[in-house]
Amino acid sequence: MEGKQLEQKGEEMFQAQADLFKHIFNFVGSMCLKSALQMGIPDTIFNHGKPITLSQLVSALKINPSRSNYVHRLMSLLVHSGIFSSTKIPNEEEEGYDLTPCSRLLLKDKIPSMFAYAQAVFHPAVMSPGQFLGDWLYSDKDSTAFQSAFGMEFWRYGRENPEFSRVFNKGMISDSGMMNLVMRECKSVFWGLKTLVDVGGGKGGAAMAISEEFPDLKCTVMDLPHVVADMKDSDNLKFLGGDMFQCIPSADAILLKLVLHTLSDEECQKVLKKCREAIANSSKGKLIIIEIVINKEKDKHEITEAKLYFDMMMMSLVNGKERDENEWKNLFIQAGFNHYNITPLFGLRSLIEVYP
Template sequence: MGDMEVTIKEEARAEIKIWNYVFGYAKIAAVKCAIELGIADVIENYGSPMPLSELASTLRCEPSRLHRIMRLMVHDRIFKQEPINQHTVGFSSTPLSRCLIKGGEKSKTAFILLMSGPTCLAPWHSLSARVLETGNNISPFEVANGKDIWSYAEANPDFSELFNNAMGCKARLTVQATIEGCPEVFDGVENLVDIGGGNATALSLLVKAFPWIRGINFDLPHVVAIAPKSDSIENVGGDMFMSIPNADAAFLMSVLHDWDDEECIKILKNVEKPFQKIKGRL
């Protein structure tokens, strides 16, 4: 291939890519719309390819508008289009659309709604200002929303619930992999504290897989106040920078990345304190 041909191909690729940037938000907007309308739930429950007319009447949507959204999602392989008869096609589920079913095993709806909602999107709008700034350590979230994320969650219960559910989506995936990949780390552990355990999704899976464990779900008071209650898990509210409940082992998932090095050292020293007495495992 000559230099000229390479340049033409690169320019064509650049042209395609730039339009993806221009309209990149449309895909996430369609997915958000699908979650809010419950499109994946309705199609999954229908059990066979669902015609547009039925989908529109079940969702009480204007069919031509719904059709435009569905076309985008079929193009993105979120839903499949399959023949029902010679004249009609219908929409079917895929593994991807099952991630958009509310409350499903593989559901990622809470995470998508969290990240595509105005509170989490706002900081991204001032990314360039953040890059230009020097000497200001206030997080972009706080600049955009007026409070750090944990205080914001405390003051906004709906955001807090969505955040905890979003973390649950991720925890279901990663904790299952931990249970399957390294069950031996839980041998002999009678009580386990999950530091920053949110709504206790991780602990619920762990105590189910290793029923000899008693769990302590430790998080900020407003978080544990609404965490589900269970016989094998105690919810304890507190501040990990002050002290952490005693246990033979501590579980810390997706927590340290939120803090700078000095703060992480403080948390880990607080984890270490009760362990010095009982030779624990982190």
């Protein structure tokens, strides 16, 4: 009996070690994916028009054939993780690599695409603060892990580093490309509205999708002056430089897409109160929020894990957070709103309609 117990404890210990190895080396998978995007592997497979063999892939990527084995090992991990798939090709001795739904979202010029979004997340400005998280938690300074890494807050870094700002804004635009899918499922959210202000709307990716779907809806994208400085107005889409903490233009609806999760609760209160003032004179006035809503009880494990990853990223970069429904409810009540409705969307985000 004692031998069996020791054997079971040994199995548990080595299983725990294997689990720890997986967590410790999670970053390896991210770096392999980054390398695949850097080399353009998803687009290379897509342009090939059918599953591609290792030798064909190496040739198309213009990699020295002596490194074929290294490419094979890279692809083995990415196939195992579900980024790509492997398949038997008729009349070929080699197996072929093909795209999966995941890697199809990483094609550069297709819509929707997460290619630019992934590039933004893989940028050193986004990845480096995690190295300082432990030290930051011991600090008494009113700052973020990002400030520990770069000596300035995230948004100032973007203003002073045009290259990162360009990558970041392209990433946000690519994420807004998913709005086309939302439009087909949630058209009723925008019915009857005459005016809409997209607060913190960046380069206008989401507003463009909305204005194309609803040409009679007058949309305004409001963001910091340096963000919208080079943007051109159209008949039903205008760009406005401003500060959401100071004033938000009046409209039937205010859209906040992935804005509030970058803010602390106190900052959210200020913005939500400005939003309430902006819709106060409209009989149809409402606030439209697209954000993560954490639901550990109902969500699958993988979905909750992804949402918690986002929460850690917001904490590290900007002192923001992801929230559960009760936390959202408290924010709305404290800002003077009366009721709300949450509609889960595809993926991680939810659409929240909030009424005065």
